[in-house]
Amino acid sequence: MAIGLKIEKILFLGDSKDSSISFNKPVHIVHGASNTGKSLLVEAIDYMLGAKELKQVEPESQNYNEIAMQIYLNSEPFTVFRKWPSLNFEVYHGLVDSKEGALFFNYFKHGKPTKDVNNITDFYLEEHKNTDILSNLYGEKSSLTIRLLSRVVLSSEEKIIQSNSPIIAGDTNENSKNKYVFKYLLTGKDDSHIETVVRKKEFKSENKGKVETLNDVVGKLKLNLTFPDETFECLTSRANKLDVSIDGLLEHIDFSREELSEIVESKKKVSLELINITDRVNSIKVNLVNFNTLKKLYLSDIERLKSQEESAFLLKVGHHGECDFCGNSSKRICQDLSNVKLLADASNAEIKKIQSKYIQLEKTTDVLEQQLVSFNLSVSELKARLKFLDDEVERRSPDLKSEDKMLTAMRKERSLIKFDLELQNHIRLFTKGLQEIQLTPVPKQYNSKDLYPESGAIDSFCQIYRDILLSIKFPGDNKVTFDYNDFDVVIDEKPRKLNGKGVRAILHSVFKIALLKHCRKHGLYHPGLVILDSPLVTYRDPLKSKHGKLKKDEAQLAETKVSYHFLNYLNENRHMGQFIIIENIDVPEPLRNVISVDTFYGENASLDERKGLL
Structure with missing residues (x-):
């Protein structure tokens, strides 16, 4: 089993009722009608990966008060329990359905750790939790967290169709961090070597404090001068003359003593x-x-x-x-x-x-x-x-x-002069420092280009992206380039964001899969898990779907068999990690035997059919 994360089972626990889904194969599709809890499943996984809260779904969620997720973390089995709602996590050894009789591992929490309880990131990313990730163009850094990685792992239905980059589809305040997480995964190099740039306000405040300190030091040094009215050059001349006189007197004294x-x-x-x-x-x-x-x-x-x-x-x-x-x-x-x-x-x-x-x-x-x-x-x-x-x-x-x-008197005078010369030298240096502070321009933040991923890594990513498009028989020449301004791909000279929702969704999904394949190919860290909610929304029923009528490029794509080739590609590359796909469309019949499927039939479910998640 690859290093990373694999979800074995997720359970919704209540006092009188339980519900669960097992992910038996590397590629698992949760298929079914709308309003059956498919999106709730994605949100529940995100909740177990450290999201602050999980919204209740009335009235179904009233029967459940806790969620458990059985996982393999770097090939070792654990079960994570979390009350619904709660900020705390309980982790047990092994794959268990109940805490009773299970071997307790540790407590973890959402948010800032306490003295004895770590953040949930410390559990999921024990070997990578001290990885420095840039937060902005000032070179300020934060640590890699499971919440930042969840943007790579998980794509909700809402995010998968958005026009912004798949990698910055998280919170607006964290878009910069998301870019640099992408860069870290793409290159395997963190940002610890990048120096932090002082912000303008802090720079001016620091300079003001430095100027006040230096002025105070210079003032105190001047008070200690024995010859405050003599210049450095004059004192140097006196010191040189005294040296000559002392040397002559010493020679005469030596002769007299002899x-x-x-x-x-x-x-x-x-x-x-x-x-x-x-x-x-x-x-x-x-x-x-x-x-x-x-x-x-x-x-x-x-x-x-x-x-x-x-x-x-x-x-x-x-x-x-x-x-x-x-x-x-x-x-x-x-x-x-x-x-x-x-x-x-x-x-x-x-x-x-x-x-x-x-x-x-x-x-x-x-x-x-x-x-x-x-x-x-x-x-x-x-x-x-x-x-x-x-x-x-x-x-x-x-x-x-x-x-x-x-001789004693001359030496004392020379000592006082040299002491003054040393003080004056310090005064000169501090005065020079004052001038340099006043002449130093306000530091500028880094240029975005300075912090881009290495071109070789981007080229490799784009080539893998193109290979996937070719493999799923996506229409066009499939020439892939990278737009650093949007941090997104351009397909055949058309930015991904300019496509319709369905095309954006499939291209978003390919982005996430290409990143996983790039990391596996180059031996770089990746959680090894990709969860996609509605990647094949192009194949929706325009009359029944909430996303409405198909645009021209969506209609053209819908006429192809990209959906089949996409799912088939995931199956053929199941060795790379785990793929959980949430979809409304029917799974092509040839794939039903090789891909595990959970179907939610909704209100029309028969007695032996599953109505929904809960």
Whole structure:
């Protein structure tokens, strides 16, 4: 089963009485006399497709309070229930005759959806409900709805004979939308890419608001200017001069800092050298003090040793080891004298050693004293150098601080100037915007030609239309062109609207069928359902029909077998979708076995014949 909509059965439900029609075959004809409810059937289907209301038909409709329509939607079975009258729909899974025991699917409604209940379009067009369709030449858009598609699906008896286009035969307020629905079906492309054009009143209102806003912004920007009396060019010149001055000052400061850095580095080196030499001086002074103390010890030792040597000499003088009384030598005395001699010799030897050390210490002391003199001289020189460097740092620092302060002031001035330049640049841009707003012309709506369907799609549609005319053996050469002004076909250079009612009806019907075939051929979306009320009105009885006497072109068509070929064509193309035809004429006998027919016999119905819809 093709993607789209197929009606399986429609039921009129009442408390004590039900009535229904089943559509068993792809082509179904509801045939019968006038005033038997054939048009009510079309209106009831439209009601179940979301029409706001369905007029009561007295007294027959008094027995019914609800309508149900069994359908296949994209091959899935559903049954739609709607009270008569009501704005609400109840949808159940499957093909059911009653809600009792049925599996509920969802509620839907006519008009604006609520938080929890969607519009009926969301049920029928779930995959296409967000399709953007143009509403007018301003590029304003609305969504594709089942109500807009119903103009494609369904043609009432009143609309099928009208002179205006089959595709804009709906409400006058929606004629533009109907054109663009036709374009969408013909091309498969929606209108989401088309930009909306602002209307004149809204454009002027928006511009007025923009001008007021921009003027307010410009005024506030001017209040923030530091130099309000200076021009952009003057400030630019000042900024450039400041840039040059700042660059020069930065270069001088960098040079001064580099020199000062060298002085500070020299000061560090001198200070370190002074510290090292001072430490050396102090070390020498300590050593000299220690050496002088050692020299005194050496001298004291020499004096002691000399005294000791002199004492030994005195003891030995006049003694030769002999006793003064006996003249004999005593061993002990000899030994003592010998020891005294040894002591004297030892003292002399020690004195010589100490004197040698003393002489060496004297030499060392002289060297240290000479070094001390030299180091003291160096300390004086380093202190003088250090003072000079301190004075240089002290002298240069104020100049560097002054230059740094000057640099800060210049940078601040430049920053203020650049801030003003930025503000003035914004003021210029906004002022330019104000001028552009005032110079911008009121936008014009699109030209109709800009929004026409693509020529290739129109050519394909016209060719299919011609093929159908040839297939149903419509009189003439059947050359088909498209009139964009009327959004309708021209047959053999004669606009469709200039034909009689019956010819207009058959050509209206071919229009709807050609659109379905075009969509099927090119794999484009179409609901797959065409309902035509009185497409063969040409074959009416001019004495009994309310449409009156046949015009010349109708009479000529009535003499042909177009009615048979038309119905036969629908049967041969039943694979394209579902066709429901409402007619007063008799169905040709050869087609009664291949096309399902419901006949309403009206007041003359016998007991086994159906009187009417209800």
